[in-house]
Amino acid sequence: xCGALVFVVPMAALVVRAPWRSVGELVTSGPIRSALWLSxxxxxxxxxxxxxxxxxxxxxxxxSRLPGRRLLRAICTLSMVLPPVVGGVALFLAFGRRGLVxxxxxxxxxxxxxxxxPAVVMAQVFVAMPFLVLTVDAALEQVxxxxxxxxRTLGGSEWYVFRRVxxxxxxxxxxxxxxxxxxxALGEFGATITFAGSLPGVTRTMPLETYLALETDLDRAxxxxxxxxxxxxxxxxxxxxxxxxxxxxxxGA
Amino acid sequence: MWxxxxxxxxxxxxxxxxxxxxxxxxxxxxxxSSLTDVFDRLEHDFETEHPGVDVIVNYGGSSLLAGQxxxxxxxxxxxxxxxxxxxxxxxxxxxxxxPVVFARNRMAIAVEEGNPMGITGLAGLTxxxxxxxxxxxxxxxxxxxxxxxxxxxxxxxxxxxESNVRAVAAKVALxxxxxxxxxxxxxxxxxxxxxxxxxxxxxxxxxxxxxEVLHDGVNAQAFVDFVLGATGRVVLSDAGFEIP
Numbered sequence: 001x002c003g004a005l006v007f008v009v010p011m012a013a014l015v016v017r018a019p020w021r022s023v024g025e026l027v028t029s030g031p032i033r034s035a036l037w038l039s040x041x042x043x044x045x046x047x048x049x050x051x052x053x054x055x056x057x058x059x060x061x062x063x064s065r066l067p068g069r070r071l072l073r074a075i076c077t078l079s080m081v082l083p084p085v086v087g088g089v090a091l092f093l094a095f096g097r098r099g100l101v102x103x104x105x106x107x108x109x110x111x112x113x114x115x116x117x118p119a120v121v122m123a124q125v126f127v128a129m130p131f132l133v134l135t136v137d138a139a140l141e142q143v144x145x146x147x148x149x150x151x152r153t154l155g156g157s158e159w160y161v162f163r164r165v166x167x168x169x170x171x172x173x174x175x176x177x178x179x180x181x182x183x184x185a186l187g188e189f190g191a192t193i194t195f196a197g198s199l200p201g202v203t204r205t206m207p208l209e210t211y212l213a214l215e216t217d218l219d220r221a222x223x224x225x226x227x228x229x230x231x232x233x234x235x236x237x238x239x240x241x242x243x244x245x246x247x248x249x250x251x252g253a
Numbered sequence: 254m255w256x257x258x259x260x261x262x263x264x265x266x267x268x269x270x271x272x273x274x275x276x277x278x279x280x281x282x283x284x285x286s287s288l289t290d291v292f293d294r295l296e297h298d299f300e301t302e303h304p305g306v307d308v309i310v311n312y313g314g315s316s317l318l319a320g321q322x323x324x325x326x327x328x329x330x331x332x333x334x335x336x337x338x339x340x341x342x343x344x345x346x347x348x349x350x351x352p353v354v355f356a357r358n359r360m361a362i363a364v365e366e367g368n369p370m371g372i373t374g375l376a377g378l379t380x381x382x383x384x385x386x387x388x389x390x391x392x393x394x395x396x397x398x399x400x401x402x403x404x405x406x407x408x409x410x411x412x413x414x415e416s417n418v419r420a421v422a423a424k425v426a427l428x429x430x431x432x433x434x435x436x437x438x439x440x441x442x443x444x445x446x447x448x449x450x451x452x453x454x455x456x457x458x459x460x461x462x463x464x465e466v467l468h469d470g471v472n473a474q475a476f477v478d479f480v481l482g483a484t485g486r487v488v489l490s491d492a493g494f495e496i497p
Contacts, residue, residue: 092427092429096427096428096429097428097429098427098428098429112384114412114429115384115386115412115413115429193415193416193420196413197386197412197413197414197415197424198389198413198414198415198416199411199412199413199414200414203413204414208416211416212389212391212416213391214317214320218320
């Protein structure tokens with residue numbers, strides 16, 4: 001129970017310290033609205049991108065007989081524990097104008113990623129996708145292979161078996177993973193400010209706006225934090241009851 | 254349970270930098286991020302001269318540091334990048350003597366080594382396709398840059414407003430930006446990768462760096478004296494600062 005205090009006290013402090021009187025005018029102010037909108041759009045796109053790339057990746061990690069599987073799993077989840085700033089620098093070295101890949105993108109297609117909205121999404125995917133990969137990976141390992149074997153014996157193609165047997169079994173895990181990924185993407189700061197920079201309306205998301213507000217206006221910083229807390233809380237609370245709870249108790253059976 | 258873990262906890266606590274080397278006296282210095290290299294050197298030199306005193310420097314944007322001090326961070330010494338920020342702290346904290354200006358800095362345009370884009374001045378920053386980054390106006394370096402650009406009649410949309418001036422220099426050094434407005438000293442600090450495009454005096458701004466003891470203490474005062482003294486002046490001017 002004492003453990004809960006670790007989380008409750010700081011949140012309570014935010015609520016107590018909030019400049020409730022000026023909430024209205026602050027929330028509707030231009031910079032906050034554009035940062036909020038940008039945050040929502042980029043984090044949702046990052047979550048979608050994570051599904052597209054993360055589920056197949058989890059499948060490879062859980063099911064394939066690839067020789068370097070354990071190594072690959074470690075690499076693909078490294079960004080969860082890395083300081084995000086390190087992630088930002090790594091993204092620069094890979095996708096920056098002079099980067100390993102970014103250099104060619106610039107030369108051949110005239111595409112430069114840093115300081116653009118797609119760079120925000122990339123930073124978020126880089127940091128947040130492991131949450132989806134790990135959750136789905138774990139669920140896939142727990143799926144009872146006999147059901148899939150049975151479907152195969154009955155003549156189902158691999159794709160059919162995946163779609164009709166495996167996917168329904170891991171669906172709760174996918175939902176959990178997506179929610180965690182989205183929440184992590186929404187709060188992403190370090191990799192974003194490093195790789196994408198901070199330009200209002202283009203790359204300045206809520207966490208960046210909050211950090212900047214801290215430089216001069218604590219009230220605004222507190223309020224921005226509260227808005228983020230409220231959104232994340234609403235989603236985590238709402239989904240926990242409906243889906244996430246089912247995923248955690250049902251395991252993926 | 255506690256009997257078993259207590260020694261571990263104590264050992265862990267002692268190994269934190271903040272609680273190192275038993276018996277050492279500590280001076281906690283808050284310094285603007287543009288002072289990073291200078292204060293790293295001064296810290297080292299001071300500790301060599303004063304064995305038994307451990308100087309710990311916390312770097313950050315001046316306003317962020319001021320905010321931390323207002324929230325009760327136990328800073329013994331504060332070195333800021335502008336007087337206005339220093340005054341904020343002196344109002345919040347118990348006022349000591351007038352802060353002393355120990356260094357002056359100028360702004361400059363940082364470009365990559367060799368100036369590949371051939372930038373000659375503020376007006377040149379609006380050229381097509383040029384990636385320019387500035388510090389955000391909420392930190393002093395960004396406010397100076399904005400004021401200079403406005404005074405010079407240059408309208409500019411940068412690729413990014415960085416949260417501190419070192420991040421601006423880093424973006425240019427990495428090659429991700431073609432130019433950025435920074436302190437001259439930031440260019441000195443990374444002379445291998447950065448070149449300076451001088452901003453002429455009439456267009457330029459002088460930044461005053463004040464320093465002040467916030468909590469009375471022999472060692473805190475000794476460190477401030479050290480910064481103001483002969484060693485401090487040499488280190489500061491080596492780094493591109495002007496000495497008042």
